[in-house]
Amino acid sequence: MTDKAAIGFWHWLVGAWMLLVIYGAFFYAPTAQGFVGESARIVFFHVPLAWVAVLAFCVNLWTSLRYLARRDPLDDARAAAAARLGLVFSVLATVTGSLFAKVMWGEFWNWDPRQISIVILLLVYAAYFALREAIADEERRGGLAAAYATLAFVTMPFLVFVVPRIYFSLHPDTLINVRGSIDMDSRMLQVLLAALVGFTGIFVWLYTLEVRLARVLIERQQREES
Amino acid sequence: MATVRITFSGLGKRFGSRTVLKGLSGELRARCVVAVTGPNGSGKSTLLNLLAGVMRPSSGSVSYLATDTPVPRHRWHTLSGVAGPDMAVYEELSALENLRFFARLRGLARTDGELERVLADLGLAARDARRLVATFSSGMKQRVKLAQAVVHEPAVLLLDEPSSNLDETGHDTIAALVKSLRGRAAVAIATNDPREMAWGDERIQLGN
Amino acid sequence: MSASSLATEALAVFAKELRSELRSRVAVNSIGLFGLTTLVAVAYQIGPYQIHEQDRPHLLAAMLWIILFFAALSGLQRVFVKEEDAHTAKTLRLAARPLAVWAGKLLFNVALLAALQAFLVPLYGVLMGMQVRGVVPLIALLAAGCVAMALTATIVAAIIARASGSGTLFAILAVPLMLPLLVMLIAGTRVAMTSPRWSDVLPALQGVGALAGVTLVASVYLFPVVWHD
Numbered sequence: 199m200t201d202k203a204a205i206g207f208w209h210w211l212v213g214a215w216m217l218l219v220i221y222g223a224f225f226y227a228p229t230a231q232g233f234v235g236e237s238a239r240i241v242f243f244h245v246p247l248a249w250v251a252v253l254a255f256c257v258n259l260w261t262s263l264r265y266l267a268r269r270d271p272l273d274d275a276r277a278a279a280a281a282r283l284g285l286v287f288s289v290l291a292t293v294t295g296s297l298f299a300k301v302m303w304g305e306f307w308n309w310d311p312r313q314i315s316i317v318i319l320l321l322v323y324a325a326y327f328a329l330r331e332a333i334a335d336e337e338r339r340g341g342l343a344a345a346y347a348t349l350a351f352v353t354m355p356f357l358v359f360v361v362p363r364i365y366f367s368l369h370p371d372t373l374i375n376v377r378g379s380i381d382m383d384s385r386m387l388q389v390l391l392a393a394l395v396g397f398t399g400i401f402v403w404l405y406t407l408e409v410r411l412a413r414v415l416i417e418r419q420q421r422e423e424s
Numbered sequence: 425m426a427t428v429r430i431t432f433s434g435l436g437k438r439f440g441s442r443t444v445l446k447g448l449s450g451e452l453r454a455r456c457v458v459a460v461t462g463p464n465g466s467g468k469s470t471l472l473n474l475l476a477g478v479m480r481p482s483s484g485s486v487s488y489l490a491t492d493t494p495v496p497r498h499r500w501h502t503l504s505g506v507a508g509p510d511m512a513v514y515e516e517l518s519a520l521e522n523l524r525f526f527a528r529l530r531g532l533a534r535t536d537g538e539l540e541r542v543l544a545d546l547g548l549a550a551r552d553a554r555r556l557v558a559t560f561s562s563g564m565k566q567r568v569k570l571a572q573a574v575v576h577e578p579a580v581l582l583l584d585e586p587s588s589n590l591d592e593t594g595h596d597t598i599a600a601l602v603k604s605l606r607g608r609a610a611v612a613i614a615t616n617d618p619r620e621m622a623w624g625d626e627r628i629q630l631g632n
Numbered sequence: 633m634s635a636s637s638l639a640t641e642a643l644a645v646f647a648k649e650l651r652s653e654l655r656s657r658v659a660v661n662s663i664g665l666f667g668l669t670t671l672v673a674v675a676y677q678i679g680p681y682q683i684h685e686q687d688r689p690h691l692l693a694a695m696l697w698i699i700l701f702f703a704a705l706s707g708l709q710r711v712f713v714k715e716e717d718a719h720t721a722k723t724l725r726l727a728a729r730p731l732a733v734w735a736g737k738l739l740f741n742v743a744l745l746a747a748l749q750a751f752l753v754p755l756y757g758v759l760m761g762m763q764v765r766g767v768v769p770l771i772a773l774l775a776a777g778c779v780a781m782a783l784t785a786t787i788v789a790a791i792i793a794r795a796s797g798s799g800t801l802f803a804i805l806a807v808p809l810m811l812p813l814l815v816m817l818i819a820g821t822r823v824a825m826t827s828p829r830w831s832d833v834l835p836a837l838q839g840v841g842a843l844a845g846v847t848l849v850a851s852v853y854l855f856p857v858v859w860h861d
Binding site: 318333 | 784787788791792794795796797798801804805807808809811812813816839842843846847849850851853854857858861
């Protein structure tokens with residue numbers, strides 16, 4: 199019962215926090231200089247979405263490696279849950295990025311290295327699920343999907359760090375710029391950090407929900423067998 | 425040739441929600457033929473796959489002991505020979521090339537003469553040894569498959585329905601093969617053929 | 633069991649692949665004909681003179697690697713798919729160490745890609761009027777690209793071989809993993825066309841080498857898992 203109460207409280211907390219973030223993004227943070235109109239405010243949503251997409255990718259790797267080591271079906275369910283959320287968040291990051299690109303540079307899509315990185319992340323997630331769909335045996339599905347996730351993870355740094363160095367990028371400096379300093383108005387920074395925390399909270403909420411569901415299904419299956 | 429003993433305990437295998445084997449324990453000893461019997465779907469092939477190490481058990485464990493020293497999993501393939509209906513040899517290679525390949529994979533360099541003798545023991549004439557397997561009848565393919573399993577003189581031989589696709593003389597060939605290996609190897613045969621069951625010194629009965 | 637015996641076993645797998653391929657020629661036919669057909673289509677439709685002088689290095693480099701990339705995608709998965717199709721995979725699994733199988737198949741894919749490059753790149757150069765100032769750096773880049781592509785293709789082929797609909801799945805899984813490689817190879821080739829200096833091609837060469845190294849390490853760890861699953 200206390201567990202249930204704790205979960206309930208935590209959900210209300212994330213909800214209230216996100217309301218504050220939304221309010222802050224539109225009314226508390228000042229208008230950014232050097233951007234068209236109020237377009238820069240999308241940063242409070244776009245950056246956390248991209249961050250969660252990458253976070254989900256890391257959770258997916260961790261649970262995949264654990265599955266390969268221990269062969270616990272719950273780890274496979276965790277990896278799949280992380281990938282599913284990663285897919286949703288990378289789609290949202292791509293869409294918010296495109297909206298911003300349209301306002302700033304007049305085109306939804308201009309093959310910017312960072313756009314390509316997020317699209318490849320999206321393709322990796324899509325391929326991951328295409329692979330899972332094509333394997334009927336649960337154990338084999340878990341093992342092969344985990345292997346692909348690991349392989350994809352080790353090639354991603356090349357896309358994120360090497361390729362943008364070869365090509366010129368329009369993308370604004372990432373949160374911490376090349377000089378190694380955080381170059382942002384302090385109120386904007388507060389809202390952005392709060393948004394990062396909030397979106398991470400949403401991710402944790404959805405992720406634990408999926409894992410609890412998977413746990414129940416696995417336990418039921420085991421009960422039926424014995 | 426070291427003698428090898430395989431022990432297995434609490435062995436179980438599930439495919440999704442279907443439990444095929446559960447809590448099976450026992451052992452295969454050198455100089456002993458075990459007949460594995462049971463109706464279709466009772467897990468005969470699954471048991472052999474688990475013993476060969478080509479399938480991961482859902483529960484329990486299998487270990488190979490060479491004179492009581494455990495053999496690591498990655499060395500099992502040098503000690504065991506397996507033939508089963510879901511296995512094939514390379515059709516685009518000749519029988520001789522197939523055998524040479526499977527011997528080399530186990531780190532053995534065999535002369536053509538030695539390989540031809542293995543094939544001859546299984547009833548394949550020397551002129552057939554150099555023909556492509558693609559031109560063979562299913563019975564001849566079965567013989568090459570069996571040759572592949574014994575080319576390295578394994579200490580453990582696992583045969584799944586060995587006389588499928590074979591005629592009467594083929595059946596006698598298998599009988600001779602089992603007899604020749606009986607003196608030194610641990611043998612398990614999955615079968616429902618009463619004559620083959622009779623070769624077994626011991627029997628593992630699966631299913632209810 | 634020593635490293636030398638691993639090498640012997642890997643060579644046995646390689647020799648088997650080569651012998652099978654020389655008899656059936658399925659992979660050579662699909663990859664070679666795919667490459668040739670695309671090259672002819674590109675050369676006929678675009679040719680050397682449809683492209684402005686200043687766009688040449690970039691476009692010619694990009695088209696060359698796209699042709700090589702898709703030709704590779706049409707045949708490199710066969711090393712594992714054919715073993716599953718012919719039911720020889722289990723026989724092989726029971727007879728060989730996973731690493732020997734992986735190394736033998738990798739060598740075969742490297743050889744296949746090298747043959748494709750040896751046949752296609754000079755032809756492309758002639759038909760498209762490709763002028764290369766750094767010939768030796770370009771050859772180094774082609775060699776590195778050949779190894780890196782074969783590495784990724786081989787491990788992805790092993791993953792998809794046991795899934796259904798493996799032909800399309802191979803492209804779906806391989807494309808996102810190979811795109812960074814492709815980008816670096818195109819950038820490097822463009823530079824090699826305009827500059828004879830090693831130092832200019834070096835960043836791309838290092839990137840490709842590092843990616844190949846990472847894929848190699850991941851494959852050695854993952855292949856036994858994939859092969860036995």
